[in-house]
Amino acid sequence: MPPIIEIDHLSKQYAGGTRALDNVSLSIEQGEILALLGPNGAGKTTLISIICGLVVPTGGTVRVGGHDIRTDWRAARKLIGLVPQEIALEPFETVANSVRFTRGLYGEGPDEAYLEQLLRSLALWDKRDAPTRALSGGMKRRVLIAKALSHRPKVLFLDEPTAGVDVHLRREMWTVVSELRASGVTIILTTHYLEEAEEMADRIGVIDKGHLMLVRPTAELMGEFGRKQLTVELDAPLDALPQGWADRGITLSPDGRRLDYDYDARAERTGIGRLLADLNAQGIGVRDVATQQSSLEEVFMSLLENGGEARR
Numbered sequence: 001m002p003p004i005i006e007i008d009h010l011s012k013q014y015a016g017g018t019r020a021l022d023n024v025s026l027s028i029e030q031g032e033i034l035a036l037l038g039p040n041g042a043g044k045t046t047l048i049s050i051i052c053g054l055v056v057p058t059g060g061t062v063r064v065g066g067h068d069i070r071t072d073w074r075a076a077r078k079l080i081g082l083v084p085q086e087i088a089l090e091p092f093e094t095v096a097n098s099v100r101f102t103r104g105l106y107g108e109g110p111d112e113a114y115l116e117q118l119l120r121s122l123a124l125w126d127k128r129d130a131p132t133r134a135l136s137g138g139m140k141r142r143v144l145i146a147k148a149l150s151h152r153p154k155v156l157f158l159d160e161p162t163a164g165v166d167v168h169l170r171r172e173m174w175t176v177v178s179e180l181r182a183s184g185v186t187i188i189l190t191t192h193y194l195e196e197a198e199e200m201a202d203r204i205g206v207i208d209k210g211h212l213m214l215v216r217p218t219a220e221l222m223g224e225f226g227r228k229q230l231t232v233e234l235d236a237p238l239d240a241l242p243q244g245w246a247d248r249g250i251t252l253s254p255d256g257r258r259l260d261y262d263y264d265a266r267a268e269r270t271g272i273g274r275l276l277a278d279l280n281a282q283g284i285g286v287r288d289v290a291t292q293q294s295s296l297e298e299v300f301m302s303l304l305e306n307g308g309e310a311r312r
């Protein structure tokens with residue numbers, strides 16, 4: 001199957017001179033979830049806005065379902081739904097009418113059966129006659145999704161779906177997205193949170209200063225970041241590491257009081273049990289043990305600093 005979205009050498013320079021996107025090329029397969037990760041001002045919203053026809057690129061092309069977004073924009077846009085960053089709903093309009101209205105904007109006639117299916121799938125059916133102002137924050141976000149899906153698009157863009165929401169709502173959103181994915185919709189989401197990208201996406205693309213630094217399968221990327229450090233404080237200083245330990249990735253601090261062990265937290269055998277058993281067997285007393293993992297923020301920053309080369 002050809003990619004549902006083909007982005008080719010895309011650039012955008014805003015009138016003020018800001019180069020928001022620089023020569024970005026990317027293909028997105030049908031049915032996948034791609035997370036675009038990047039700091040503020042990286043160019044994520046610009047990229048989404050160009051694909052959705054809201055911003056005109058200064059260079060390059062985008063095809064959605066084989067349709068060029070500029071020369072064949074009507075067909076391209078029908079395939080796309082966008083959930084914007086900001087919640088913008090008519091406060092006095094009912095949930096059902098809000099969704100009907102958006103569908104109408106796409107030139108689609110009413111389809112009450114689909115409306116019911118959509119609202120049920122987003123747990124909004126019971127709220128269909130409620131004015132949107134009477135909804136909780138989570139429900140409002142689901143209404144935005146319902147509106148974006150009202151014309152049955154093949155691709156859904158979620159621009160920072162969980163920015164500023166609490167942990168509970170974030171989890172709820174993740175569930176909604178995985179259910180949508182099961183229905184075959186291709187999803188592109190932007191986020192500042194590596195954790196969110198990890199939870200939801202098949203692939204992660206990292207954007208910084210208008211450049212697409214890397215696009216990698218999530219499992220592959222996270223596998224590289226799954227390393228942790230174990231620190232063992234010793235009762236008494238050691239003169240030297242026991243033989244063979246250095247080959248296992250164990251190091252001794254210069255004062256001999258601490259062992260550091262860098263291990264793969266995702267591996268079936270981390271080697272921690274063996275290390276503790278060996279310490280015991282050799283009669284090396286342990287005062288304290290601690291493990292630590294680089295925070296996701298640190299991982300992310302090191303990714304950007306290394307020009308997209310994943311840190312090992």
Ligand SMILES: Nc1ncnc2c1ncn2[C@@H]1O[C@H](COP(=O)(O)OP(=O)(O)OP(=O)(O)O)[C@@H](O)[C@H]1O
Nearest residue numbers: 014016018020038039040041042043044045046047
């Ligand atoms: N309409 C505009 N006119 C001029 N400059 C703009 C416009 N929209 C965005 N920019 C600039 O383009 C750059 C990329 O912005 P963009 O909104 O695409 O980033 P982003 O990755 O979505 O950021 P955030 O995570 O903060 O939403 C920024 O420097 C921004 O100031």
